[in-house]
Amino acid sequence: EVQLVESGGGLVQPGGSLRLSCGASGFTSSGYWMHWVRQAPGKGLVWVARINGAGNDRSYAESVQGRLTISRDNAKNTVYLQMNNLRAEDTAVYYCARGNSGYGNFDYWGQGTLVTVSS
Amino acid sequence: QSALTQPASVSGSPGQSITISCTGTSSDVGGHNYVSWFQQHPGKAPNLMIYEVDNRPSGVSDRFSGSKSGNTASLTISGLQAEDEADYYCTSFTRSNTWVFGGGTKLTVL
Numbered sequence: 001e002v003q004l005v006e007s008g009g010g011l012v013q014p015g016g017s018l019r020l021s022c023g024a025s026g027f028t029s030s031g032y033w034m035h036w037v038r039q040a041p042g043k044g045l046v047w048v049a050r051i052n053g054a055g056n057d058r059s060y061a062e063s064v065q066g067r068l069t070i071s072r073d074n075a076k077n078t079v080y081l082q083m084n085n086l087r088a089e090d091t092a093v094y095y096c097a098r099g100n101s102g103y104g105n106f107d108y109w110g111q112g113t114l115v116t117v118s119s
Numbered sequence: 120q121s122a123l124t125q126p127a128s129v130s131g132s133p134g135q136s137i138t139i140s141c142t143g144t145s146s147d148v149g150g151h152n153y154v155s156w157f158q159q160h161p162g163k164a165p166n167l168m169i170y171e172v173d174n175r176p177s178g179v180s181d182r183f184s185g186s187k188s189g190n191t192a193s194l195t196i197s198g199l200q201a202e203d204e205a206d207y208y209c210t211s212f213t214r215s216n217t218w219v220f221g222g223g224t225k226l227t228v229l
């Protein structure tokens with residue numbers, strides 16, 4: 001059974017940092033693109049970042065470029081999102097999702113982890 | 120990249136059909152066939168309902184169908200059921216190798 005489990009969320013002050021993790025099981029994660037998508041409280045979904053199976057091709061939403069970095073460790077079947085210089089508007093539930101093609105098709109999602117940026 | 124445009128809400132009675140539109144530009148929806156639709160119940164993760172405009176993943180009811188014309192994609196749900204009440208989001212791959220979501224549509228089953 002395919003499962004994605006996010007962790008690492010919490011309360012952080014503006015300007016602070018946090019690293020989210022997404023553990024994958026039930027499939028060979030190195031064969032898939034992986035994405036991060038976020039959802040602010042009461043708001044819609046927003047795509048954040050993606051990484052290819054080898055970990056050498058990444059892209060980001062303009063709003064997070066330069067502050068958030070996606071990476072992966074295929075030996076650990078884990079994808080990460082390093083979040084630096086956090087702002088109040090980064091407050092959201094962060095989901096990781098599997099892309100079963102290079103063009104999206106987000107077929108499996110984790111349950112999400114909440115990041116709250118507040119002083 | 121601006122969000123795709125969806126109606127904020129739609130409603131229908133059990134057994135009826137409804138259609139949710141998703142309007143973008145030639146840089147996203149109109150530029151290829153990589154449009155997906157997701158269903159999200161409150162407090163839950165999104166669930167893929169349609170991919171590549173009109174394909175249903177295994178396990179998704181055939182009451183759900185997708186289409187596209189120009190810069191607008193559509194999700195149609197036929198034979199509405201109470202369990203279909205949820206938020207629905209479209210998303211599209213873009214020319215910039217990124218993805219953009221719609222603002223979401225709340226479906227109410229009367």
